[in-house]
Amino acid sequence: MTTEPIGLAQDLAPKGVMRAQIGHADMAIWRSTSGVISAWENRCPHRGMRLSHGFVRGESLACAYHGWHYDCDAKCHYIPAHPELEPPSTIRPAIYSVVEKAGIIWVNTAGTATPAELPDRLLGLRTITMQCDLSTAAHAIASAAQTNAALFNGSVNDINSDQTILSLANPNGTDGICILFQQPLAQSTVIHVLAHDSYSQNELIAISRWCESVRREAERIMQSSNKVEPAK
Amino acid sequence: MTGLEHAQKYWYPVAMLGELNDGQTKNTQLLGTEISVCGSNEESVTVSSAGQLLAVQCQYDHVWTTFSDDPYPLFAIPEAEEPGRRFVPCGVVRVSCSPLRAVENFLDIAHFPFVHTGVLGAEPHTEVYKYDVQIDEKHDEVFATNIRFFQPQASKSAEGSIETEYIYRVPAPMAAILYKTCPPKPEAMDVITLFVQPIDEETCDVWPWMALYDDTSTMADLIQFQQLIFVQDRSILENQLPRKLPIDPGHEIPTKADLTSIAYRRWLKKRGAYYGALEKI
Numbered sequence: 001m002t003t004e005p006i007g008l009a010q011d012l013a014p015k016g017v018m019r020a021q022i023g024h025a026d027m028a029i030w031r032s033t034s035g036v037i038s039a040w041e042n043r044c045p046h047r048g049m050r051l052s053h054g055f056v057r058g059e060s061l062a063c064a065y066h067g068w069h070y071d072c073d074a075k076c077h078y079i080p081a082h083p084e085l086e087p088p089s090t091i092r093p094a095i096y097s098v099v100e101k102a103g104i105i106w107v108n109t110a111g112t113a114t115p116a117e118l119p120d121r122l123l124g125l126r127t128i129t130m131q132c133d134l135s136t137a138a139h140a141i142a143s144a145a146q147t148n149a150a151l152f153n154g155s156v157n158d159i160n161s162d163q164t165i166l167s168l169a170n171p172n173g174t175d176g177i178c179i180l181f182q183q184p185l186a187q188s189t190v191i192h193v194l195a196h197d198s199y200s201q202n203e204l205i206a207i208s209r210w211c212e213s214v215r216r217e218a219e220r221i222m223q224s225s226n227k228v229e230p231a232k
Numbered sequence: 233m234t235g236l237e238h239a240q241k242y243w244y245p246v247a248m249l250g251e252l253n254d255g256q257t258k259n260t261q262l263l264g265t266e267i268s269v270c271g272s273n274e275e276s277v278t279v280s281s282a283g284q285l286l287a288v289q290c291q292y293d294h295v296w297t298t299f300s301d302d303p304y305p306l307f308a309i310p311e312a313e314e315p316g317r318r319f320v321p322c323g324v325v326r327v328s329c330s331p332l333r334a335v336e337n338f339l340d341i342a343h344f345p346f347v348h349t350g351v352l353g354a355e356p357h358t359e360v361y362k363y364d365v366q367i368d369e370k371h372d373e374v375f376a377t378n379i380r381f382f383q384p385q386a387s388k389s390a391e392g393s394i395e396t397e398y399i400y401r402v403p404a405p406m407a408a409i410l411y412k413t414c415p416p417k418p419e420a421m422d423v424i425t426l427f428v429q430p431i432d433e434e435t436c437d438v439w440p441w442m443a444l445y446d447d448t449s450t451m452a453d454l455i456q457f458q459q460l461i462f463v464q465d466r467s468i469l470e471n472q473l474p475r476k477l478p479i480d481p482g483h484e485i486p487t488k489a490d491l492t493s494i495a496y497r498r499w500l501k502k503r504g505a506y507y508g509a510l511e512k513i
Contacts, residue, residue: 026473042473043473045484045485046484046485046486046487047472047484048472048473048474048478048484049468049471049472049473050471050472050473053467053471063346064346064347064468064471065343065346065347065468065472066340066342066343066346066489067345067346067355067358079487080342080345080346080355080358080359081342081358081359081360081487081488081489082359082360082487082488082489083358083359085487085488087487090485091485
């Protein structure tokens with residue numbers, strides 16, 4: 001199993017909780033008050049509630065249903081219905097390997113998370129979910145990059161040679177933006193967009209809008225290719 | 233007997249009497265089968281499925297039907313005969329979860345401070361004290377007693393926070409009855425029920441119904457209070473994994489506060505009530 005980029009580190013502030021999916025793995029990603037990040041199976045062992053609906057208190061994630069508190073090692077240490085009880089150490093959700101690197105949260109559901117190597121000086125811009133498969137998204141991005149000379153020079157590099165990380169050069173031919181792909185479900189693609197730190201605020205806004213237009217184009221292509229031929 | 237065959241032997245609510253409208257057909261589903269409710273009142277109402285008429289009875293302000301020619305009798309609620317009570321059908325809430333998960337949540341008190349914050353519970357009053365659960369052999373019902381819980385706003389009629397007493401009855405796999413402290417009439421108990429219409433194994437329509445001593449609140453306020461509670465519950469019920477209720481021990485980890493839930497799951501298993509249940513993991 002590979003390590004997947006599931007979000008931008010800047011989008012998960014201390015005390016924040018988010019949900020992510022890799023294939024059939026539904027997970028809760030959360031950051032403690034002091035900044036420790038964790039990725040767990042998205043299911044409280046007590047009554048199956050999604051932990052991504054939970055809330056952070058100090059160094060614990062509490063389930064939204066009955067407030068069971070789990071520490072950063074995923075051990076349940078407090079059951080509010082029985083404040084005096086020392087919970088059995090067996091009460092813990094499954095944990096996944098998670099690391100932060102280059103502004104990205106990386107998770108591996110079946111091994112140690114090993115982030116991909118990325119160019120230097122990139123900053124997180126935004127994450128966008130597209131209702132299309134990964135190859136449709138990648139093609140829409142590549143063709144849109146070739147028709148926007150104000151932002152890009154048209155060259156698209158496949159950084160890790162499997163179309164899951166693309167870099168688009170800026171008009172000077174140097175570092176531009178980097179797009180990381182993730183496909184949580186068959187018909188849905190998540191892209192995480194990183195931009196070189198030399199871009200101005202206005203350029204970043206333009207890139208952000210460009211991403212939106214690419215999403216719309218990718219979803220349009222997907223919809224028209226999904227159209228069922230009328231019966232003859 | 234399959235879980236479906238077992239479930240087909242019970243009566244289920246499919247409409248409120250008050251919503252019947254002459255000349256209008258209500259199309260709905262029961263246990264995965266399309267059904268139609270027609271008629272304008274208790275006398276004229278019919279329920280049919282694929283052109284066949286089903287048995288019908290009107291009780292507790294609802295229309296009940298069954299697929300069986302020889303169903304278990306509809307459970308009794310003696311308080312429905314008591315003069316002075318107000319009977320409040322609260323409408324319907326569609327929930328994407330197993331009908332059994334909806335009932336189990338209704339039997340749970342430990343979630344009050346977290347899901348119904350400031351109404352049915354509040355931190356730091358989270359402790360669930362020891363209570364009793366037994367199977368009432370005579371009626372074959374789950375019966376939980378001596379439940380006490382701190383509640384900031386126990387009901388529309390409560391003035392400020394009180395320690396509330398609860399008693400639960402589970403008279404059928406998809407119905408539960410709660411008796412709780414009645415703030416304006418301490419010698420009596422309010423009745424709040426959860427009647428569940430199983431649409432299919434992972435979808436249900438929940439019909440709360442109440443029989444209260446409360447002469448001051450408006451009907452709209454009483455219904456609004458109960459609807460708020462159930463909409464809060466829905467945010468939990470639609471996020472439990474798996475959607476079916478794991479009926480065998482091992483998949484979920486209960487604690488002492490879950491005695492009613494543990495008894496409910498065992499009782500379901502013993503009678504073969506597997507519709508909406510996850511059997512083997």
